[in-house]
Amino acid sequence: MTTYTKEEVLLQARGLSLSYDNACILRDVNFSIRDIVRPGLQQGQVVSLIGRSGIGKTQLFRVLSGLQKPGAGSVTIRQRLAARTVPVSLCTEHPVQPGDMGVVFQNYYQFGWRTVRQSLLLAARQNKALGCTEKDAIEAYAARFELSGVLHQYPQQLSGGQQQRVSIIQQLLKGSDFLLLDEPFSGLDVCVLDKVAELLVQVSLSDELKTLIIVSHDIDTTVSISDTVFILGKEAGKPGSTITREIDLIGRGLAWQKDVRKEKAFADTIAEIRGCL
Amino acid sequence: MVLLQVTLTLLLWQSGAGGLIPAPTKIAAALGHLLTTRLLSDNILVSLLLTGQAMFWSILITLGFAYLSVIPFFSSIAQFIVKCRYLTLTGLIFIFTLLTRDGSQLKLSLLVAGIVPFFTTSFLSVIVNIPKQEFELCQTLGYSRWQSLYEVIIVGKADQVFEILRQNFAISWMMITMVEGLSMSEGGIGTLLIRYNKYNDLTNVIALQMVIFGIGLCFDYLLGTLRRWLFPYTKL
Numbered sequence: 421m422t423t424y425t426k427e428e429v430l431l432q433a434r435g436l437s438l439s440y441d442n443a444c445i446l447r448d449v450n451f452s453i454r455d456i457v458r459p460g461l462q463q464g465q466v467v468s469l470i471g472r473s474g475i476g477k478t479q480l481f482r483v484l485s486g487l488q489k490p491g492a493g494s495v496t497i498r499q500r501l502a503a504r505t506v507p508v509s510l511c512t513e514h515p516v517q518p519g520d521m522g523v524v525f526q527n528y529y530q531f532g533w534r535t536v537r538q539s540l541l542l543a544a545r546q547n548k549a550l551g552c553t554e555k556d557a558i559e560a561y562a563a564r565f566e567l568s569g570v571l572h573q574y575p576q577q578l579s580g581g582q583q584q585r586v587s588i589i590q591q592l593l594k595g596s597d598f599l600l601l602d603e604p605f606s607g608l609d610v611c612v613l614d615k616v617a618e619l620l621v622q623v624s625l626s627d628e629l630k631t632l633i634i635v636s637h638d639i640d641t642t643v644s645i646s647d648t649v650f651i652l653g654k655e656a657g658k659p660g661s662t663i664t665r666e667i668d669l670i671g672r673g674l675a676w677q678k679d680v681r682k683e684k685a686f687a688d689t690i691a692e693i694r695g696c697l
Numbered sequence: 698m699v700l701l702q703v704t705l706t707l708l709l710w711q712s713g714a715g716g717l718i719p720a721p722t723k724i725a726a727a728l729g730h731l732l733t734t735r736l737l738s739d740n741i742l743v744s745l746l747l748t749g750q751a752m753f754w755s756i757l758i759t760l761g762f763a764y765l766s767v768i769p770f771f772s773s774i775a776q777f778i779v780k781c782r783y784l785t786l787t788g789l790i791f792i793f794t795l796l797t798r799d800g801s802q803l804k805l806s807l808l809v810a811g812i813v814p815f816f817t818t819s820f821l822s823v824i825v826n827i828p829k830q831e832f833e834l835c836q837t838l839g840y841s842r843w844q845s846l847y848e849v850i851i852v853g854k855a856d857q858v859f860e861i862l863r864q865n866f867a868i869s870w871m872m873i874t875m876v877e878g879l880s881m882s883e884g885g886i887g888t889l890l891i892r893y894n895k896y897n898d899l900t901n902v903i904a905l906q907m908v909i910f911g912i913g914l915c916f917d918y919l920l921g922t923l924r925r926w927l928f929p930y931t932k933l
Binding site: 485486487518519520521522523525527529530531532533542543546574576577590591594 | 828830831833834836837838839840848852853855856928929930933
């Protein structure tokens with residue numbers, strides 16, 4: 421049995437609601453993400469937000485990232501700012517603002533007029549913790565993510581997988597503890613899919629407070645790398661979508677395992693999630 | 698293909714020419730003569746300098762209003778400038794004469810007034826069509842409003858400013874002949890054209906039109922090449 425504890429709340433969504441043209445999209449969304457501590461490990465958090473197409477996942481994604489103000493409710497986060505040595509318990513909670521979270525859009529949008537190196541440098545310069553080591557950090561990330569050979573190229577010259585990795589590195593260089601990913605597995609072939617999943621696991625293990633929130637409808641892949649699943653769905657007779665279910669994958673012994681997909685409990689959990697949608 | 702089309706046109710023209718319409722051979726001879734005189738080169742230089750000055754000021758004014766158009770107060774002014782495309786300058790020449798010191802300033806101000814509405818129209822359409830995601834990416838990187846404006850509009854759209862410049866060079870080059878006719882003392886290719894026109898020297902008029910057309914095409918090519926060199930991503 422894996423030893424772990426759940427400590428401080430890193431993100432708290434309270435009573436989130438969102439409407440467009442009097443149509444309720446999100447209603448009373450409440451959930452929290454806590455810091456998972458495993459002795460001797462830098463264990464980050466990987467949370468997946470699963471729901472059917474058109475249920476409001478992208479709207480919730482935008483609210484969580486601070487790009488969209490909710491009609492009601494709030495999203496608060498607790499994160500270290502410049503000094504990464506400060507314990508999270510000493511950091512104050514504050515409402516999320518645009519720029520607080522790293523955001524990787526579904527189409528991996530990048531500035532078309534900047535080379536990969538320039539784009540990464542723009543992000544790294546926003547990260548005060550890097551000091552004057554931005555260029556070294558870029559080289560290190562590029563090597564780790566197999567992008568050293570394309571640093572001088574423009575986004576239009578990259579493959580979809582390379583663009584995705586550039587987007588992820590860009591947001592990591594910015595230095596945010598939170599990384600929101602909108603459909604990171606869509607449109608990828610099977611081989612690349614596993615690589616991207618492995619990459620996200622690596623990212624989550626890079627820092628104790630690194631928290632990945634994956635919005636996806638690819639249930640198998642997303643759940644295989646997550647520690648917690650939130651299901652966004654509708655409740656009978658009520659308008660809008662809300663969190664209808666929280667599944668603790670650690671409690672079920674399904675988190676942090678490389679070959680988790682081979683386990684019967686995993687297949688049962690996937691079936692259970694599908695049943696909730 | 699193009700060569701064949703041009704040859705066919707010239708042959709048709711040559712066979713149909715006569716009376717008042719000069720034949721291509723006569724125009725070629727006049728063009729050859731013009732090219733050997735200093736008269737043409739001096740006047741071309743005057744016109745190019747005036748066009749260059751007009752382009753410079755027009756870009757400055759356009760960029761100023763276009764960048765400021767994100768602020769509501771300047772937005773309505775920019776919209777008014779766009780509508781000024783429908784104003785004809787002919788009736789306003791007297792007012793411009795009163796407002797300027799000399800013929801040189803009059804020509805420059807008329808050119809600028811003629812170009813700016815077209816520049817502003819083109820550039821505002823570029824700004825309006827900026828994808829929301831470009832600003833959102835700036836937001837996710839923690840940029841301030843001014844940083845976003847600099848990155849997305851100033852740096853990100855620099856190539857399109859250059860393209861607008863290239864497209865609108867044609868307008869200023871077309872207007873040069875009109876404004877140079879207003880103050881002929883300084884010369885210019887427009888002055889030369891009006892003089893030949895006055896004496897109904899159609900051979901030289903068409904030869905001069907060829908020169909104006911050729912210079913326009915050269916600048917179009919030059920600015921296009923320069924854009925691809927300065928902004929290599931536009932080739933992708």
